[in-house]
Amino acid sequence: MSDRTPVIELRKVDKSFGPIDVLHEISLKVHKGEVLCLLGDNGAGKSTLIKTLAGVHQPTRGEILLDGKPVTFTRPKQAQESGIATVHQFGGTFPLMTIGRSFFAGVEPTKGFGPFKVFDRKKANAIAVEAVQNFGITRIDDGDRLVGGLSGGERQSLAIARAVHFGARVLILDEPTAALGVKQAAHVLRIVNEAKRRGLAVIFITHQVMHAMAVGDHFAVLIRGAIAADFRKGEKTREEITDLMAGGQNMADLEAEIEGYMETHEGHPPPIAQPAE
Amino acid sequence: MTEATTTTATTSGRPGLDVLGLFRRPEIGAFAGLVLVFCFFTYFGWDRNFLSPLAAASWLNFASTIGIIAIPIGFLMIAGELDISVGAMVPAAKIILATATGFYGLDIWLGILITFSLAALVGWINGMLVVRTQVPSLIVTLATLFSVAGLTLFLSLYLTDTTQLALRDDDTRPVVEWLMGSYHTLQLGENGPTIWRGIQSSVFIWIAMAVACYYFLHHSPWGNWIFALGGDQESARNAGIPINRLKIGLFMLTAMAAALTGMCETILSNSASTTTQFTLIFNTIIAVVVGGVLLTGGFGTVAGIFFGTATLAIVQQGINYTQFDRNLSNLIIGIMLLIAVLMNDTFRKMATNWSTGKKK
Numbered sequence: 101m102s103d104r105t106p107v108i109e110l111r112k113v114d115k116s117f118g119p120i121d122v123l124h125e126i127s128l129k130v131h132k133g134e135v136l137c138l139l140g141d142n143g144a145g146k147s148t149l150i151k152t153l154a155g156v157h158q159p160t161r162g163e164i165l166l167d168g169k170p171v172t173f174t175r176p177k178q179a180q181e182s183g184i185a186t187v188h189q190f191g192g193t194f195p196l197m198t199i200g201r202s203f204f205a206g207v208e209p210t211k212g213f214g215p216f217k218v219f220d221r222k223k224a225n226a227i228a229v230e231a232v233q234n235f236g237i238t239r240i241d242d243g244d245r246l247v248g249g250l251s252g253g254e255r256q257s258l259a260i261a262r263a264v265h266f267g268a269r270v271l272i273l274d275e276p277t278a279a280l281g282v283k284q285a286a287h288v289l290r291i292v293n294e295a296k297r298r299g300l301a302v303i304f305i306t307h308q309v310m311h312a313m314a315v316g317d318h319f320a321v322l323i324r325g326a327i328a329a330d331f332r333k334g335e336k337t338r339e340e341i342t343d344l345m346a347g348g349q350n351m352a353d354l355e356a357e358i359e360g361y362m363e364t365h366e367g368h369p370p371p372i373a374q375p376a377e
Numbered sequence: 378m379t380e381a382t383t384t385t386a387t388t389s390g391r392p393g394l395d396v397l398g399l400f401r402r403p404e405i406g407a408f409a410g411l412v413l414v415f416c417f418f419t420y421f422g423w424d425r426n427f428l429s430p431l432a433a434a435s436w437l438n439f440a441s442t443i444g445i446i447a448i449p450i451g452f453l454m455i456a457g458e459l460d461i462s463v464g465a466m467v468p469a470a471k472i473i474l475a476t477a478t479g480f481y482g483l484d485i486w487l488g489i490l491i492t493f494s495l496a497a498l499v500g501w502i503n504g505m506l507v508v509r510t511q512v513p514s515l516i517v518t519l520a521t522l523f524s525v526a527g528l529t530l531f532l533s534l535y536l537t538d539t540t541q542l543a544l545r546d547d548d549t550r551p552v553v554e555w556l557m558g559s560y561h562t563l564q565l566g567e568n569g570p571t572i573w574r575g576i577q578s579s580v581f582i583w584i585a586m587a588v589a590c591y592y593f594l595h596h597s598p599w600g601n602w603i604f605a606l607g608g609d610q611e612s613a614r615n616a617g618i619p620i621n622r623l624k625i626g627l628f629m630l631t632a633m634a635a636a637l638t639g640m641c642e643t644i645l646s647n648s649a650s651t652t653t654q655f656t657l658i659f660n661t662i663i664a665v666v667v668g669g670v671l672l673t674g675g676f677g678t679v680a681g682i683f684f685g686t687a688t689l690a691i692v693q694q695g696i697n698y699t700q701f702d703r704n705l706s707n708l709i710i711g712i713m714l715l716i717a718v719l720m721n722d723t724f725r726k727m728a729t730n731w732s733t734g735k736k737k
């Protein structure tokens with residue numbers, strides 16, 4: 101395996117749900133030690149794309165290659181076992197379970213042997229607590245607490261810590277910074293850089309240009325399920341990226357438009373119910 | 378990134394007995410309810426010997442017929458599903474066993490095997506329908522409840538020309554009688570004290586099952602899957618838990634538990650009838666809810682279900698040992714259920730806010 105073989109590659113992947121085509125001929129490559137930022141408007145198909153990589157959905161057409169070899173994941177477990185860890189956009193934790201149990205859901209550590217394997221609560225709690233504390237959330241010191249008692253950001257951090265713990269080769273983060281405070285968001289970015297340094301391939305979804313620019317080596321913009329732009333770091337300016345993220349509309353134009361409206365309407369912003377385009 | 382996880386984290390040193398920690402356990406509420414109900418009937422049933430071994434046998438025997446089914450129903454409810462087809466599965470199992478062994482003269486072991494297999498098939502169908510169609514399990518199992526009931530009645534008449542079948546003792550084997558359908562009495566010595574009297578085999582099966590299921594739900598990795606499934610199905614799927622197989626498995630377990638109850642009753646009473654047991658459906662659900670299982674899934678314990686079943690049985694049977702009208706037992710159960718549901722909510726909130734580190 102040469103160093104230039106991408107860790108994960110998509111070739112002309114299509115995904116449709118019945119009659120609805122969500123992804124159209126997506127081709128992407130992510131190399132070892134590289135961060136791919138996936139950008140795009142709401143509903144562009146970003147989450148669908150990473151769910152396809154995580155084994156939640158199967159592509160309708162096209163193929164996924166891991167280390168240059170075609171793979172098909174029929175279940176999320178298979179993707180996990182191949183070293184792909186994903187933090188999905190919503191959820192990822194279980195409100196009425198303890199921190200330790202939630203962290204290890206699906207991959208429980210056990211002790212004992214044969215049919216008498218039992219869930220190793222102590223070990224699970226210790227690892228989970230350490231993983232979240234490493235995240236800068238030092239208020240969590242008891243793995244027996246229920247996840248439902250944590251704040252939204254703490255829960256999000258728990259989910260990310262979990263993926264980082266289990267992601268051996270590929271780490272996929274779907275809007276991980278959405279619920280996080282400035283400090284924790286910065287920490288996620290640091291983690292992404294750390295993962296990159298360790299040679300993982302990272303796919304990072306965000307709506308914040310700042311976050312994307314801070315870690316991305318390579319950017320792909322999805323518009324209505326197709327790749328509209330694919331460029332490397334430094335090839336486009338921040339303004340150009342912002343425009344692409346807004347679905348191809350020129351943000352500067354948009355702002356000017358709003359300002360113009362406000363001038364002619366005694367300072368009121370335009371009504372919200374405007375048809376798109 | 379797994380290297381960074383040598384187990385050095387700080388699990389806070391827990392004080393010996395944690396009173397607050399106790400209160401976050403849903404079975405504590407169920408246990409308190411059990412004690413309360415037990416005291417109530419001890420007081421009002423004093424003159425009529427509510428505390429006698431015979432009275433104990435009466436409610437324990439009744440509890441076991443609900444309890445064996447209530448535990449897997451509880452699992453399903455924790456996983457966010459429901460199964461009401463057990464009301465038809467119990468008589469179906471009775472008829473299958475009585476037809477195979479009593480009518481066609483097959484060996485009792487073979488009859489048990491056939492009954493379990495057919496029950497597993499019904500459970501599998503329930504599970505497949507729920508998983509494939511995404512129709513709420515209440516509706517799916519309502520459909521199978523009627524289908525199985527109808528099929529049982531039809532086949533019973535078609536094959537044996539009757540809806541009441543016999544299963545004589547010499548059709549079975551002594552060991553099976555002893556294991557599944559006898560009354561057991563334990564007396565210490567010739568004239569010593571009676572430890573128990575007239576306890577059905579199914580009581581011991583119920584207790585053994587509760588122990589096994591306790592281990593399964595709270596200590597095996599699969600138990601964790603059930604909680605995860607009920608907590609957030611999408612996340613559970615994404616976490617790599619085979620949620621479809623797990624659900625189908627739980628439906629199969631429930632149907633087989635119902636079959637076990639039906640077979641025990643048949644071997645004990647030497648007869649089987651096709652009558653659908655609608656009250657049993659309600660009883661199992663009440664036992665589970667009174668036991669502290671959250672109706673919306675994700676929360677519950679085996680101990681709680683066990684206590685809930687015992688409480689329900691004491692109210693239903695204990696009323697006969699008091700001066701009260703028998704019909705009042707349903708009133709008590711209704712009130713109890715309401716209190717339990719309200720309490721469960723409080724307990725869940727307490728559990729969520731609980732933390733050992735919070736002592737300021």
Ligand SMILES: Nc1ncnc2c1ncn2[C@@H]1O[C@H](COP(=O)(O)OP(=O)(O)OP(=O)(O)O)[C@@H](O)[C@H]1O
Pocket residue numbers: 117120122140141142143144145146147148149189
């Ligand atoms: N299971 C599904 N069945 C049918 N349509 C779906 C399904 N999942 C997603 N879609 C559709 O696919 C499109 C893309 O959804 P997706 O969640 O991938 O968007 P996204 O880019 O992640 O958006 P956001 O930025 O809001 O998270 C949406 O129009 C959505 O309605």
Ligand SMILES: [Mg+2]
Pocket residue numbers: 146147148189274
């Ligand atoms: Mg999304």
